[in-house]
Amino acid sequence: MRLDIITIFPDYFAPLGVSLLGKARQRGDVDVHVHDLRGWAHDRHRTVDDTPYGGGPGMVMKPEPWGEALDAIAPSGAAPRLVVPTPSGRPFTQETAVAYAGEPWLVFACGRYEGIDARVIEDARSRMPVDEVSIGDYVLAGGESAVLVIVEAVTRLLPGVLGNADSVSDDSFAPGRMAALLEGPVYTKPPTWRGRAVPPVLMSGNHGAIARWRRDQALRRTAATRPELIARNTLDDVDRRTLAE
Ligand code: 6GU
Numbered sequence: 001m002r003l004d005i006i007t008i009f010p011d012y013f014a015p016l017g018v019s020l021l022g023k024a025r026q027r028g029d030v031d032v033h034v035h036d037l038r039g040w041a042h043d044r045h046r047t048v049d050d051t052p053y054g055g056g057p058g059m060v061m062k063p064e065p066w067g068e069a070l071d072a073i074a075p076s077g078a079a080p081r082l083v084v085p086t087p088s089g090r091p092f093t094q095e096t097a098v099a100y101a102g103e104p105w106l107v108f109a110c111g112r113y114e115g116i117d118a119r120v121i122e123d124a125r126s127r128m129p130v131d132e133v134s135i136g137d138y139v140l141a142g143g144e145s146a147v148l149v150i151v152e153a154v155t156r157l158l159p160g161v162l163g164n165a166d167s168v169s170d171d172s173f174a175p176g177r178m179a180a181l182l183e184g185p186v187y188t189k190p191p192t193w194r195g196r197a198v199p200p201v202l203m204s205g206n207h208g209a210i211a212r213w214r215r216d217q218a219l220r221r222t223a224a225t226r227p228e229l230i231a232r233n234t235l236d237d238v239d240r241r242t243l244a245e
């Protein structure tokens with residue numbers, strides 16, 4: 001998978017060199033290119049922003065550097081998916097992450113200030129698929145931290161990146177039986193710590209009982225912290241009894 005990131009703060013992406021993704025890059029499983037938008041600004045101050053038409057606070061990113069950057073990174077004929085992080089976008093979810101993990105090439109356009117001149121996105125849509133996505137209902141100062149979030153959510157799904165393919169399918173929000181349930185508590189050694197014992201069922205060796213206990217914990221945690229998610233699950237009689245307790 002190839003990832004291009006266009007930003008006025010290339011240093012923001014230093015974390016992409018460490019941990020699982022850093023190793024995936026060393027192996028050549030992921031090819032990441034970070035570009036400084038100011039490289040496509042041509043005045044002495046390398047200006048990338050200007051005042052908004054119609055007035056109002058803040059600054060808007062000028063279209064010309066963005067147009068040139070996108071032309072250079074995705075020349076005509078090449079059609080990556082362009083991902084534009086913005087609080088006005090569609091919610092980025094685990095489903096989006098799974099879809100992006102199946103794409104060969106993603107380009108991320110990080111806006112700062114009040115956003116990017118809208119014509120840049122319109123123009124890009126004439127030659128490549130474009131998604132405006134939001135990572136949640138709050139406002140960030142720029143798209144950079146959202147791109148770090150999206151890249152981590154996507155690349156950990158790539159074959160070989162996580163190391164343990166099973167831990168992906170058990171995730172909270174993973175498609176399947178755990179579709180919209182939050183994962184319950186986890187434990188490791190020692191069996192008793194500060195007087196607190198690990199739930200005995202986890203040490204019983206009874207895999208059926210363990211799976212049932214984990215599902216019950218997930219159901220209870222979801223009902224307590226994200227009750228709106230319960231309706232998205234297919235519940236059987238045992239599930240309903242757990243939730244009624
Ligand atoms: Cl994706 N970008 C920005 N700038 N702010 C956000 C966001 C994205 N998602 C939530 N807030």
